[in-house]
Amino acid sequence: MKKYVIGIDVGGTNVRLGLVGPAGNVAARLSFSTQNFSATPEKLTTAICEAAGALLRQERVPRTRLAGAGIGLPGLVDVNKGIVRILPNIPGWKDVPLGKTMEKSLGMPVRVENDVNMITLGESKFGAGKGFRDMICMTLGTGVGAGLVLNGEIYRGPGFAAGEIGHVPLNEEGPECGCGGWGCFERYVGHQQLQKAAAGFFGKPEISLEQVYHKAVEGKKKALKFWDMVGEKVGNGLVGPVNILNPEAVIIGGGVSRSFVFLEPAIVRTLRRRAMRTQAEMVRIIKAQLDDDAGIIGARVLLQS
Amino acid sequence: MKKYVIGIDVGGTNVRLGLVGPAGNVAARLSFSTQNFSATPEKLTTAICEAAGALLRQERVPRTRLAGAGIGLPGLVDVNKGIVRILPNIPGWKDVPLGKTMEKSLGMPVRVENDVNMITLGESKFGAGKGFRDMICMTLGTGVGAGLVLNGEIYRGPGFAAGEIGHVPLNEEGPECGCGGWGCFERYVGHQQLQKAAAGFFGKPEISLEQVYHKAVEGKKKALKFWDMVGEKVGNGLVGPVNILNPEAVIIGGGVSRSFVFLEPAIVRTLRRRAMRTQAEMVRIIKAQLDDDAGIIGARVLLQS
Numbered sequence: 001m002k003k004y005v006i007g008i009d010v011g012g013t014n015v016r017l018g019l020v021g022p023a024g025n026v027a028a029r030l031s032f033s034t035q036n037f038s039a040t041p042e043k044l045t046t047a048i049c050e051a052a053g054a055l056l057r058q059e060r061v062p063r064t065r066l067a068g069a070g071i072g073l074p075g076l077v078d079v080n081k082g083i084v085r086i087l088p089n090i091p092g093w094k095d096v097p098l099g100k101t102m103e104k105s106l107g108m109p110v111r112v113e114n115d116v117n118m119i120t121l122g123e124s125k126f127g128a129g130k131g132f133r134d135m136i137c138m139t140l141g142t143g144v145g146a147g148l149v150l151n152g153e154i155y156r157g158p159g160f161a162a163g164e165i166g167h168v169p170l171n172e173e174g175p176e177c178g179c180g181g182w183g184c185f186e187r188y189v190g191h192q193q194l195q196k197a198a199a200g201f202f203g204k205p206e207i208s209l210e211q212v213y214h215k216a217v218e219g220k221k222k223a224l225k226f227w228d229m230v231g232e233k234v235g236n237g238l239v240g241p242v243n244i245l246n247p248e249a250v251i252i253g254g255g256v257s258r259s260f261v262f263l264e265p266a267i268v269r270t271l272r273r274r275a276m277r278t279q280a281e282m283v284r285i286i287k288a289q290l291d292d293d294a295g296i297i298g299a300r301v302l303l304q305s
Numbered sequence: 306m307k308k309y310v311i312g313i314d315v316g317g318t319n320v321r322l323g324l325v326g327p328a329g330n331v332a333a334r335l336s337f338s339t340q341n342f343s344a345t346p347e348k349l350t351t352a353i354c355e356a357a358g359a360l361l362r363q364e365r366v367p368r369t370r371l372a373g374a375g376i377g378l379p380g381l382v383d384v385n386k387g388i389v390r391i392l393p394n395i396p397g398w399k400d401v402p403l404g405k406t407m408e409k410s411l412g413m414p415v416r417v418e419n420d421v422n423m424i425t426l427g428e429s430k431f432g433a434g435k436g437f438r439d440m441i442c443m444t445l446g447t448g449v450g451a452g453l454v455l456n457g458e459i460y461r462g463p464g465f466a467a468g469e470i471g472h473v474p475l476n477e478e479g480p481e482c483g484c485g486g487w488g489c490f491e492r493y494v495g496h497q498q499l500q501k502a503a504a505g506f507f508g509k510p511e512i513s514l515e516q517v518y519h520k521a522v523e524g525k526k527k528a529l530k531f532w533d534m535v536g537e538k539v540g541n542g543l544v545g546p547v548n549i550l551n552p553e554a555v556i557i558g559g560g561v562s563r564s565f566v567f568l569e570p571a572i573v574r575t576l577r578r579r580a581m582r583t584q585a586e587m588v589r590i591i592k593a594q595l596d597d598d599a600g601i602i603g604a605r606v607l608l609q610s
Contacts, residue, residue: 076583134463148549150460157551158439161583168545169579171476181544181579239486240473240545244453246462274474274486278381278466 004061005303006052006069006106007296009115010034012089012142015044017051018296019059024126026293030055034090041084041096049105068109069102070299072118078160082112085160088178111302115295116163117154119288120147122298123251124154127289132248136241137288138165140234141254144186150245166190168240185237191255194230201226209256216262227262234263235270242275242283253288260287309366310608311357311374311411312601314420315339317394320349322356323601324364329431331598335360339395346389346401354410373414374407375604377423383465387417390465393483416607420600421468422459424593425452427603428556429459432594437553441546442593443470445539446559449491455550471495473545490542496560499535506531514561521567532567539568540575547580547588558593565592 002022009016015034018026030051037047052069075087082099102110113121120137123129129137129149138146144166148155156162166186167179174183187193191209198212199205202222215223238250252260264285271280290297307327314321320339323331335356342352357374380392387404407415418426425442428434434442434454443451449471453460461467471491472484479488492498496514503517504510507527520528543555557565569590576585595602 146549150455151458153456155455155550157584158553159551159583159587161581161587162549162551164548164551164581164584167548167581168473169541170474172541179581181548181581236474236477241549243469243472243486244451244467244546244549245460246464246467246469248463276466276469276472276484276486278464279462279469282464282466 003065003067005067005300006055007118007299008048008052008069008071009118009292009295010044010048010071010073010090011115012074015048015051016292016296017048017055018293019055019061020297020300022300024122024297024300026296028055028059029296030058038090039092041093041098044090045096045098045101045105049102052106063108066108068111068303069106070111070113070118070302071098071102072113072115072295072298073098074115076160077112077114079111079113079117079156082110084112109303111299113298113302114147114156114160116145117147117156118298118302119253119290119294120149120163120298121154121301122290122294122296123253123288124149125301126297127294128251128286129249134245134247135249135251136165136238136245136247137251137253138238139254140189140252140256142191144190144237144254146241148245165237165241168237170237188233189230189237189256194256197230198226201229209259213259213262216259224262227259228266230256230259231263231266232270235267236274238267238271239274242271242279246279247283249284249286251286251288253291253294257287308370308372310372310605311360312423312604313353313357313374313376314423314597314600315349315353315376315378315395316420317379320353320356321597321601322353322360323598324360324366325602325605327605329427329602329605331601333360333364334601335363343395344397346398346403349395350401350403350406350410354407357411368413371413373416373608374411375416375418375423375607376403376407377418377420377600377603378403379420381465382417382419384416384418384422384461387415389417414608416604418603418607419452419461419465421450422452422461423603423607424558424595424599425454425468425603426459426606427595427599427601428558428593429454430606431602432599433556433591434554439550439552440554440556441470441543441550441552442556442558443543444559445494445557445561447496449495449542449559451546453550470542470546473542475542493538494535494542494561499561502535503531506534514564518564518567521564529567532564533571535561535564536568536571537575540572541579543572543576544579547576547584551584552588554589554591556591556593558596558599562592 076085087093146165392398451470
């Protein structure tokens with residue numbers, strides 16, 4: 001009998017839960033605001049476990065039909081030990097043994113993972129990454145991160161910190177970054193930076209990226225030009241990772257990827273011009289498919305492997 | 306009965322052959338000048354097979370005690386098919402089925418590999434990389450390349466082109482590179498560029514890197530300062546790869562690594578300043594151990610796996 005999995009995606013804004021079926025389908029969803037419970041790790045953990053219980057009761061899923069739960073968090077996670085090392089944007093999370101706590105509370109196996117790796121697992125098995133043995137799954141949003149699938153396996157690195165594509169420097173001199181470095185890719189294409197760039201480009205301090213997206217949809221030349229410039233920046237940032245890893249595909253998700261169709265030509269053009277021939281000819285640039293469900297669906301993959 | 310392997314390292318200057326014992330020891334060596342036979346792929350292949358035969362006769366190794374031969378070449382190699390796709394610096398090599406030709410000629414299994422991957426295999430099993438599950442093995446010489454060991458396995462990429470660390474851009478605007486891109490790491494720390502930099506730094510057009518090395522050994526401040534500057538450049542080039550891959554170690558070999566002891570402090574310092582905390586704290590910067598034998602010894606690993 002094929003079993004269900006509870007997928008949990010902890011974000012800075014919302015915690016999303018989903019009941020994921022054997023085919024990667026999300027049979028039911030539930031979410032709540034992170035901020036209401038983020039005072040301490042204990043409170044958030046309790047809220048998550050209660051929400052998981054509510055989801056199961058609501059869907060009338062017996063425990064015997066559950067393989068377990070998988071939870072993705074925005075930070076450094078020791079996947080082997082189920083310990084959350086640090087969450088940069090949710091206070092108080094330092095070396096929290098979340099896996100054990102949740103297993104005790106829920107009475108089922110619980111796997112803990114970095115959120116971007118969870119998305120990568122989801123896209124890789126059930127989304128845009130299906131069939132690729134070697135790929136980069138990048139999220140373009142407030143932060144810029146990536147999960148890596150190499151030789152057909154997720155690659156986490158010995159410190160579970162691999163995939164930090166947003167912190168590949170694009171220049172030897174460049175703007176300081178929250179990571180402690182400078183000139184990082186993220187400092188050029190993170191949501192806030194693009195927001196600022198758009199304000200300058202359009203001479204309107206209040207313009208939002210969503211508005212620029214809609215202008216592009218309407219075919220406005222200046223908006224198309226803006227996204228083309230962003231695509232070129234993204235392409236420039238991908239040259240290094242693509243030259244090193246020679247991936248079959250770069251999957252692009254995250255909020256900014258809503259404008260994927262306007263970014264893609266410039267990304268491809270920049271890679272063709274600047275990356276090495278074999279790498280540039282081989283790599284496909286693809287929009288992520290699972291949107292906000294990717295991190296939930298990833299739990300399915302995590303609990304099977 | 307443990308068997309021997311013939312390791313062959315094809316360079317632009319010399320072809321080196323070695324008889325490699327079960328413990329990665331090189332029992333005998335033989336080499337010849339590449340240029341004398343580089344007119345066509347056929348001539349070079351024949352010369353290599355004859356040299357292999359001579360090595361076996363000289364050492365009186367019966368065929369029954371040989372597991373096969375492994376050959377590393379400076380270019381793009383389809384390892385699965387044993388086909389040399391292209392050698393940028395040796396003319397005429399385009400889609401050459403070297404593996405099959407050599408197997409027929411030598412009457413034993415032959416594995417074909419990229420030279421830097423071969424070095425990586427050697428260092429990883431018998432050299433400075435022993436015991437590391439995730440590492441970058443970089444060669445700093447005329448070119449700057451790397452082999453990657455990830456999740457305990459060599460990572461070649463789907464087009465066998467992974468590891469091109471020398472072509473990670475360090476700046477958005479930068480000197481043009483032979484790869485078609487610009488601002489590449491190699492354009493800052495390749496042997497020729499360092500030669501030029503040394504000439505400028507010391508105001509002596511004829512000074513060699515070897516001389517600058519000896520000056521540093523003698524404790525001359527200006528020479529130490531030069532290698533410190535080079536180390537900082539190398540460190541800057543490693544920030545991106547280290548942030549993406551979170552390796553346990555970066556092994557540094559190649560001609561320029563002779564000055565490793567003078568480069569290392571600046572590399573480590575730069576990574577601590579600029580790379581992400583987990584990555585910087587974890588990564589060890591280590592000198593390669595096997596020198597010119599690494600590519601030969603790598604054949605041992607290739608034929609066992």
